[in-house]
Amino acid sequence: MNPLNNAASPDASVLTNGSGAAAILSAGIGSFALAVLACAGDKLEAVKNSLIFYKPTGPLSGVTTTAILIWLVAWGILEWRWRNRTVGVGLISVIALGLLGLSLMLTFPPVVDLF
Amino acid sequence: MEITARALWTLVHGLGFGALYLLACSGALVQIYRLTTSAAPLESTPGQERFLKFYLCAMCVLAWVAVLTGAYVIYPWYRATPPPGTTDLSIFPQRLLMSSPATVGWHSLGMEWKEHVAWFAPISITMVTFVLIRYGRDLRNHQQLRSAVLSFAVISFVSAGSAGFFGAMINKYAPVQGGPTIQLIQGEEK
Numbered sequence: 001m002n003p004l005n006n007a008a009s010p011d012a013s014v015l016t017n018g019s020g021a022a023a024i025l026s027a028g029i030g031s032f033a034l035a036v037l038a039c040a041g042d043k044l045e046a047v048k049n050s051l052i053f054y055k056p057t058g059p060l061s062g063v064t065t066t067a068i069l070i071w072l073v074a075w076g077i078l079e080w081r082w083r084n085r086t087v088g089v090g091l092i093s094v095i096a097l098g099l100l101g102l103s104l105m106l107t108f109p110p111v112v113d114l115f
Numbered sequence: 116m117e118i119t120a121r122a123l124w125t126l127v128h129g130l131g132f133g134a135l136y137l138l139a140c141s142g143a144l145v146q147i148y149r150l151t152t153s154a155a156p157l158e159s160t161p162g163q164e165r166f167l168k169f170y171l172c173a174m175c176v177l178a179w180v181a182v183l184t185g186a187y188v189i190y191p192w193y194r195a196t197p198p199p200g201t202t203d204l205s206i207f208p209q210r211l212l213m214s215s216p217a218t219v220g221w222h223s224l225g226m227e228w229k230e231h232v233a234w235f236a237p238i239s240i241t242m243v244t245f246v247l248i249r250y251g252r253d254l255r256n257h258q259q260l261r262s263a264v265l266s267f268a269v270i271s272f273v274s275a276g277s278a279g280f281f282g283a284m285i286n287k288y289a290p291v292q293g294g295p296t297i298q299l300i301q302g303e304e305k
Contacts, residue, residue, distance in 0.1 A: 015253045020246045020260040027242035027267060031235050038231045056191030060230055064186060071238060093263035100235065100270055107231040109224050 018082030021089045026078055028096030028103075030071020035106035037063040042112055116302060120294035121192050125286060128189050132181035133279050136236070139174045140272045147243070147268050150254065151261040164251065171244040178237035178275070185233060185282075192291050193226070208289035218288050225281035233278035239271035 041048045041059045051062025105111050118126075146167065159167075197207045204211040212222040243264050247254065254261055 015250055015257075017257050017260055019249055020257065020263075023242045023245050023249075024260070024263045024267070027238050030238050034231065034234055034238075054187070056195075057186055058194060060186055060190065063231070064182075064234055067234070068238075089257070089259045089263070093259060093266070096263065097266055097270075100239070100267070103235065104232065104270075104274075107228060109227045112227075 018085040022078035026075035028099035034067035035103035236275040
């Protein structure tokens with residue numbers, strides 16, 4: 001038996017996993033939002049223009065600022081909902097890592113050029 | 116020995132913040148890997164725990180400062196548009212790279228990817244830091260959380276490494292230059 005997972009051990013968990021799961025999933029959501037916004041800004045002129053928050057930096061300023069806001073809002077909501085709950089963190093981690101993997105692909109220019 | 120203000124900023128961004136983050140990240144990866152794979156609980160003193168928290172927070176600061184200086188200080192110089200009729204593109208790195216088929220890929224693939232992928236590093240490491248600080252010793256009871264944290268830390272390292280690689284190569288072919296010249300050491304004529 002793995003002592004790390006032994007619920008009867010003296011080190012039994014006092015914190016639920018909800019808070020950690022919220023942080024993990026929101027990081028995946030934030031990264032994916034950044035990738036989708038970057039891809040949309042690259043393909044659609046109207047989106048690109050609307051993402052110019054700071055002219056010298058161009059659309060990158062809007063892409064990153066909006067993605068960070070989405071990440072923090074998602075984190076806040078998930079933390080509020082899951083803080084004291086035990087959730088299926090295995091599935092949540094897979095989803096979060098899947099979103100992060102998609103984000104890496106969606107920002108890679110040869111993949112973006114396929115759309 | 117002198118350096119331009121823009122070159123100095125690029126040096127601070129890449130070597131100061133970026134490279135230091137990569138070094139710190141490699142150390143953190145070892146510690147997180149030990150935490151994740153160790154069968155027996157890793158005992159640490161309160162002092163060691165405080166140091167780990169400080170180390171992780173410092174990594175977060177480095178990662179965020181690296182991307183923010185990159186996006187808001189260096190990148191505007193990189194993507195600046197030259198006035199019509201400009202033939203010397205040496206202070207317009209993006210246009211210099213795009214002016215030759217031999218170098219255009221450093222912009223169209225290198226910079227286009229780097230400017231976005233770099234942001235996954237601070238987002239990921241902020242999450243890793245939050246989870247490690249919030250759970251502390253209790254993390255030993257959450258194996259799946261530990262595994263996810265390790266995966267995100269690896270991706271943070273890879274993202275920062277990719278951005279750093281392309282940044283170094285782009286600066287080799289089209290260095291960010293210009294601005295006031297700063298004299299570092301007065302040389303002697305031979």
